Amino acid sequence: MTETKTKTDESLFYLYGLVPTKELKDNPLKPFAGIDERHHIYERQIGEVTAILCEIDEKEFSEEVIEDKVNHDMEWLQAKAFHHHETLEKLHNSYTLIPLKFCTIYKSEQNLARTIESEGLKFHQLFENIAQKEEWNLKIYCDDKKIKEEVVEHSSDIKEQEKAIESLSPGRQFFERKKWKQKVEEAVVNVKRSKCDEIHKSLTGLCSQSDVKKNWSQEMSGRKQDMNWNGIYLLNKNKRDTFLQQVKHLQKEYKELGFTMEFTGPWPCYHFANL
Incomplete structure (x- = not known):
């Protein structure tokens, strides 16, 4: 089931990866804890492409905060990077996955949707190229x-x-x-x-x-x-x-x-x- 989140003034959207929408119809996503350990991972359908997201708090994942953590908090960095990789492994085992880099964050679902809609053919070709690989x-x-x-x-x-x-x-x-x-x-x-x-x-x-x-x-x-x-x-x-x-x-x-x-x-x- 596709879920749409309403952005608050303090929320951002962490993007793990993209999967073909048709695969989720046969094998629905089972929600589990996201990178902030509070919000759950969910799906956002954008035509034939579905984004796997997690809502996050801007106070914890702003560009400035992440830069400071990367430079001064190795324990935080390792834990979050491990979560990102482990999540991509789970998704890859169930779907044809285009994995996104660690800390790919959007300010709104609308911005993400516009990006995906403008590159629809590119994503379709990528899915074909990596299916069952x-x-x-x-x-x-x-x-x-x-x-x-x-x-x-x-x-x-x-x-x-x-x-x-x-x-x-x-x-x-x-x-x-x-x-x-x-x-x-x-x-x-x-x-x-x-x-x-x-x-x-x-x-x-x-x-x-x-x-x-x-x-x-x-x-x-x-x-x-x-x-x-x-x-x-x-x-x-x-x-x-x-x-x-x-x-x-x-x-x-x-x-x-x-x-x-x-x-x-x-x-x-x-x-x-x-x-």
């Missing part, structure tokens, strides 16, 4: 030391150059060894790029779409190794088992070469339904 993420980390050892051991060109340096005068050795080290580092970079690309291509055939995102810093990933690949894959739900079998095979195959693969999912279509 889910996202998976692949992050690849490399053991540079191990890869370097493999490069030096198995590259005849590099081995020959290293051997030739030994017959040079000490002065020449110093400069030639610097060039040799640079060549080894370049080879390591090429190996990492080539192997990551191989892994990515072996997965794209199982997916509807794929993309490569920016690598995270060590501070963001929480790991001592650099991230060398950050791939994202849009997968038909009925191909999940096949996809995961390939993932496990790749993890085993490339582990001995110094590559660690971290797969996570399934996720709502954050990337491929990004507005």
Whole structure:
């Protein structure tokens, strides 16, 4: 059942996501607590698109308040972000969902309705694209030391150059060894790029779409190794088992070469339904 909220002077509207109206007719939304833990999540039908909303208090979720919380209250931020993600997971499990970013807030339902009405075709195409699909993420980390050892051991060109340096005068050795080290580092970079690309291509055939995102810093990933690949894959739900079998095979195959693969999912279509 579609519910319309009457805005008070102190109310805003928190938008979680958008779902096709026809899906809610067959599978009505079961209300549960919203992000403020007081108001319940409800639906607002706007033609063929239905918004999943929660009324919130402007005193708690104004732009200024949120900015202050983000900068000074990590506990609040983590709790609200977790609620947002958990809610999107629930919706994704029941509907074709276009998920919205954390803290997408409208001042009125009328503003939201105008936005959706003006982009109706875009939403229709997105729903078609992500129906019965889910996202998976692949992050690849490399053991540079191990890869370097493999490069030096198995590259005849590099081995020959290293051997030739030994017959040079000490002065020449110093400069030639610097060039040799640079060549080894370049080879390591090429190996990492080539192997990551191989892994990515072996997965794209199982997916509807794929993309490569920016690598995270060590501070963001929480790991001592650099991230060398950050791939994202849009997968038909009925191909999940096949996809995961390939993932496990790749993890085993490339582990001995110094590559660690971290797969996570399934996720709502954050990337491929990004507005």
